Amino acid sequence: MLNHSAGIRPQTRQRVLDAITELGYRPNQAARALVTSRSQVIGVLVATRAAAYGVQKMVYEIEDAAGDAGYRVAIATCLSDDVSVRDAVDRLVAQAVEALVVVGPQAGVFNRLTAHPLAIPFVMVASDRHDDLSVSFDQVEGARIATRHLIELGHTRILHLAGPVGWVEADARMRGYLAELADHGLAPRPVIRCEWTADSGYRAACEVLGTTDVTAVFCSNDQTALGLLHALHESGRRVPQDVSVIGFDDVPDSAHYRPPLTTIRQDFAVAGQRAVGMLLAQLRAAPPPPADPVRPRLVVRDSTAPPG
Template sequence: MAYEGGTSPAGLRRAPNIRDVAAAAGVSHQTVSRVINGHANLRETTRQRVLDAMEELQFRPNRAARALVTKESRIIGALVASGAEYGPTATLQAVQTAANAAGYVVDPAHIDKADHRSIEAALDRLMSHAVEGLVLLAPQSRTLEVIEKLSIRIPFVTVHSLHSEDHRMSVDQLAGARLATRHLLELGHRRVVHVPGPEEWVETEARRQGYLEEMAEWGLEPAIVPAGEWTADSGYRVGLELRQERRFSAVVCGNDHIALGLVHAYADVGLRVPEDLSVVGFDDVPEAAHFLPPLTTIRQDFPELGRRCVAVLLAELRGEAPVAMGDVAPRLIQRASAVAPAVVPWAAAPPV
């Protein structure tokens, strides 16, 4: 079967579209749409002619084009902050896995800047692809403030947000930081410092607050170093300062990469973790079990978070009862980087 005008499929300089198929099959583009969408009211000979043309042209129906007819694209959009660290990346992967299991695909759009124009442009791109729902994985305060001002008319869920309570899904960051701090205090540490991630991130503020609340419950004075980055380099720089002061016996790190850099800084001058300093991280990255020493940390259940995000969207799309928006509980993973201090400083008693 020849393409109209004598041009062979191999001669096409672009991907074939629905009108190319219609011309090759000698039918209208509406008939091709009916074949794509499984309409029963078609002659079998016509259907087969269209299918043969699709095969010859190697035409694959575009999901967004299909949505114009069916009103269902089976696409979930994901707005993702560029340069995001392990947490957002792992959450996106979990959302993709859960969406695929439900017969959907995830279309991610990355934003480079937390300004209105960049965010709106990313959302416009997703809307042009006929996404049925949105997962917002941009947990910086400025980004969320912009999103709050936009009118999103399709189902959406924000991940690790302090805003949009009706649409928020998260691992409980505050509870995780309290778990990490409490573990060190129960081991006997009283001089515990917190090394946070970067400002403007929702997780940074929630983890800082959890540390402060647990220290206050034990009647202890908190100590927080200036905000850094989510990187091992940032942890290394803080470690250089902490190892000189030697005022603290334990540290709660903003994430596992910060903990990695901090341990490195101590090792460079012959100080040992956990003998000279106990360290607890946050996230439980896949490599955390292989740090030296293996890292005690807070595990976030990203697969469960992804499942819940997709469940929220699908329930709304299907008109089913709303899914509860409760936080996913974190877990303390005990390894070798945190032990009781060599000299137990019983300056304060545990809470009653």
């Protein structure tokens, strides 16, 4: 009946459906999996506990895209070390997931997975790879766009507040910053490493801004930029008249910073949708969709201007 079997009279079918509604019946997915040998479940492994806006947005999109394709989602989070990653994978495999999306923003997660081959299809998101098993962002190009924007405004003394060591995004954005400065014959300031938090950006700014002559700062994410803006305000330095600030990610709140933040927008929704598309192609033995990196774009607001 629930599988739309033929040969059942319409009146009988309707009586059964009415009874299902009255009793609040729900299909037993575990029992169905035993019969069909398919769970219709996709696992999502988030290899970080520092789940900021981008990670959350991608997971939401993965869940929606999987649902549209008739799949449910099981989620596990973990740290990025080998033991944590393997334990999380084992938890998901124990739930009979048919395939796996790995949101692994830290370097080495992909290698840890491939060191212990999985028996199910998987796709990496936010990795530094560009192949049929990966969905990546063009982080280097995004950082170059950010740095180029400041240079085109006339800034030559540009500081970079980079993300933490070992993170794919942080390292790629730092490379983009350095490459763009080099292309314009400009010397970089010593890069300052921060965590992905406003507190970290605030502390870094308090330590360095009193001893440097920079006129612009490129922050590796918008939360770091928020802390920087706080420190600049406390020190009496105006943004953008005294110091221009640009962030990265375009979190929803960045348009409401004081001043509204110029930043680099990443399309996290597209990344989540692509990940599910790649998995479905593997499950159906179909040709994979294009693996081009998700392209960033500049969003200009009020925190950047020519040097004062």
